[in-house]
Amino acid sequence: MNVNGQPYCTIWIKEENPETVRIIDQRRLPFDFIVEDIDSVDSMAVAIKDMHVRGAGLIGASAGYGMYLAALEASRASNFQLHLQESAEKLLDTRPTAVNLAWAVERQLAAISKESSSEAKIQTAFETATKIADEDADFCRRIGEHGFGLIKGISEKKRGDVVNILTHCNAGWLAFVDYGSATAPIYAAFNAGIDVHVYVDETRPRNQGARLTAWELGQHGVSHTVIADNVGGHLMQHGMVDLVITGTDRTTYTGDVANKIGTYLKALSAKDNDIPFYVALPSSTFDWNTRDGVSEIPIEQRGGDEVKYIDGFIDGEERTALLTPLESNAANYAFDVTPARLITGLVTERGICEPNEESILAMFPERGSSPA
Numbered sequence: 001m002n003v004n005g006q007p008y009c010t011i012w013i014k015e016e017n018p019e020t021v022r023i024i025d026q027r028r029l030p031f032d033f034i035v036e037d038i039d040s041v042d043s044m045a046v047a048i049k050d051m052h053v054r055g056a057g058l059i060g061a062s063a064g065y066g067m068y069l070a071a072l073e074a075s076r077a078s079n080f081q082l083h084l085q086e087s088a089e090k091l092l093d094t095r096p097t098a099v100n101l102a103w104a105v106e107r108q109l110a111a112i113s114k115e116s117s118s119e120a121k122i123q124t125a126f127e128t129a130t131k132i133a134d135e136d137a138d139f140c141r142r143i144g145e146h147g148f149g150l151i152k153g154i155s156e157k158k159r160g161d162v163v164n165i166l167t168h169c170n171a172g173w174l175a176f177v178d179y180g181s182a183t184a185p186i187y188a189a190f191n192a193g194i195d196v197h198v199y200v201d202e203t204r205p206r207n208q209g210a211r212l213t214a215w216e217l218g219q220h221g222v223s224h225t226v227i228a229d230n231v232g233g234h235l236m237q238h239g240m241v242d243l244v245i246t247g248t249d250r251t252t253y254t255g256d257v258a259n260k261i262g263t264y265l266k267a268l269s270a271k272d273n274d275i276p277f278y279v280a281l282p283s284s285t286f287d288w289n290t291r292d293g294v295s296e297i298p299i300e301q302r303g304g305d306e307v308k309y310i311d312g313f314i315d316g317e318e319r320t321a322l323l324t325p326l327e328s329n330a331a332n333y334a335f336d337v338t339p340a341r342l343i344t345g346l347v348t349e350r351g352i353c354e355p356n357e358e359s360i361l362a363m364f365p366e367r368g369s370s371p372a
């Protein structure tokens, strides 16, 4: 996507030095656009944990490149395999909910283990990281093509009137390598000249909606309105939302969806108001081993200070302000699970399926008839 008219992905190899990975430090957006150099697996682990990079697809791509950096380091360590394994564990420890992380690390370990020399292992790690990133962008582009029809259909029904879409958190290009999942159909519709408007949930406590989704939609020229997290139900009750599209950090093969905290409430509200609620995801976000999302998906809990304090910029300076009594306790559950029964459909790179085991496995038959 474009930033100030210049095309960017969210992660890439530094042109002058192929042993350095470059990322956009998302903690500074929308006020500063800062590109950060990452040249060790430790710095990649910090970048994921502290959310310089975030979002399911980008966490996966970052983990893929992290394993490439680990392979480079391993070739200088006394025990290649031990360094690789320790690095994999370090990356796996960073964030528990987004399944793309484990998927990318395991894909790298399997690919690297097929080679015998250090040189071949490094080359394979590089090629696998690149493949993971390229695939992520390509899958999101295809999600856009499949989801486009949903928006087009609503636009036709409304005889060209504006299509109002509500989204939560940031499942945009910043959460992937390019295009985004929830935003890909929106960008496709906008590019095709369909009149779209997006309600952007602010997404407390880290405000990915207010800071990131609003910024990237604005960069692309898409009309949008930021709303406080509790507004969606009211808008839906009053016919102001035609469609809800969110992303997901992990979706079971039965169709339960883990996504940013607050998604479940939006799905309940959409159900009560008969509004279609779609979840967009590349297949790397399916968890083929988990049947029941509510009881089995690990929900990340982050520090309470993210709830008690708010970050913002004043006169170009980043400032942090306390919102609560200093001594209050705060709980910070980062994700919730929306049961499949509240979801209208899943938009994947292969097409749209229903959120149930039969339909998901019909779309991904290579996963077998009963994965777990």
Ligand code: MRU
Residues within 6 Å of the ligand: 054, 055, 056, 057, 168, 169, 170, 171, 172, 175, 181, 208, 246, 247, 248, 249, 259, 260, 261, 334
């Ligand atoms: O905590 P984050 O910012 O990594 O959370 C991820 C999200 O932005 C959303 O939950 C998103 O819808 C899923 S990631 C595509």
